[in-house]
Amino acid sequence: MSGRRLRHGAGVLVVGAVLLVLAFVVPENRVLLLNAFLAYGALVVGLDLLVGDLRMMPAGHAAFFGAGGYATVLLYQKAGLPLPVAGAIAVLIVAVLATLIGLPAVGRSSGFSFAIITFAFGELLIQLIANVPGFFGGSSGLTIDWGVGSDMPFDFSVYRYFTLWLVAVLVVVMLVVVLVRNSHLGLRMKAVRADENGTRGLGFNPTTYKAVAFVLASTLAGLVGVFWAPMNGFISPDTLGVNQSILLLGMLIIGGVGRITGALVGVALLASLPAIVEMDPVLRTVLVGALLAVVALLQPAGIVGGLATLWDRARRPKAPPPADGPVDATPEPAGVGR
């Protein structure tokens, strides 16, 4: 497992190096586009800890992204804290929120109920923001000055300066995912995904692993929000909405769950490509819906998942046949029978 961890870790660093080069060379009119790719990339790669590793479908992932952004803006502008301090505290706030929401959500529900609870959390935050306009800025949102001064390294624009931070955030998120997936924690999460009762039979409490993944993925989303809000200079309740959450899920499912490359391909297809070709926003929504339907029907593993399956089939060694020949059998469904 350590060899694979090193290989995947090195892959992340190579991707990070390429993105760092892009941060320097991308034309000024494409910097915001790159920033959007980095932020969505970090969000979707983190979300994959829930969807890919545990088959949990949160319908409120964007709420934690928005919560990180709002907390940073409020702590910086209203409490007067320096931006780095505000950002650090904002990440902690998101972690606490995720724990408070996550423990009951994953402990007492699964599947549909889990999606509903996380959706309700996002809507609750939106209502809170909309109904306390004096503090949260209401439905028109909050503007924020960048808080990073005017002396930029390498004579960068402020947007390009934040590109460096967003590259770092994406690399951190990818490294966390690689470390988790190649650890014993990741092994237990895969086992929970395959058969929850089986993991109980081994002495593991599946709720613990689902809660850990939920808090981790949500906190990583909050971390993205911490950098996104000051970079964007504006944050509104739309950032937290279910539309955003569904878009994140769509990117992941279309690209391919369970693989960092799948998440990044999904983001490139649904976030970057429509912007590059200046696609109408309505048309983009149609594209997401159509691609989701096509992928669900033809290739549920997503684009990269489908390609990887073909590759695996081509190179995986066949299992040695048992001495007395193969046994044909249909496995019984997982779980405890009577």
Add this chain to the structure above:
Amino acid sequence: MTQARNGAVVANPAVPLGPEPLLDVDDVSCVLGGVRALSEVTMHIAPGELVGIIGPNGAGKTTLFNVVTGFVPATSGEVRWGGAPLRGGRAHRVARSGLVRTFQNVGGFTGLTVAENLELATRGRDGAAVRRVEDLLHLADVRDTLVEDCSLATRKLVGIAMALVRTPRLLLLDEPLAGLDDTDRDRVTSLIEQVHDSGVTVCMVEHDIGRTLRLADRIVVLDAGRLVATGTPADLARDDVLARNYLSS
């Protein structure tokens, strides 16, 4: 052979004999979805025994395992493990206490290799035990194969291996021979014998009556959720009714 309070024929009413029982099931009933799956079942397992539980489909054999291992709560009665009551014990806590089970469905978690499944079972702490069990069960050749790519017999062995690497105090095997052909049944039967001979207490639910009678020190017969009889295979075979209804394959 005597008649028990609930009508069960008890071939050896003094069971458990000898040392303190490892597992006591006292008057346990379990209602699932309005169906009485277990009805006042009492049984004991002493250290070192190999107990076979037999009975027709729907007899409550797996439900008994589910109650004992904390997957399903008993509606009434008590289960004691090492003398201490397991009241509403949560399955993962029961499993950590050394009461280890396999499931009817084939062994191992899909998406993981055989080696990863064994590593998972030992919590990554006991590489030596993994290698020992791999050798015992002849799994070394398939250690890097995904379990879903293994034959059914191998997957059954993986399930048993995952239980063994955790050094169980009591190993509960749920239909370890189901779905296997005769050759694989002999392989797994011989393995269970080896495991038992190494000092592990074993209780198995099984439909293969012949092999269960050959393996077990004691047989428990369940039918429609009730304990019908318990005793050594020889004792039960002497009762014509029992032999005709439950001991013929």
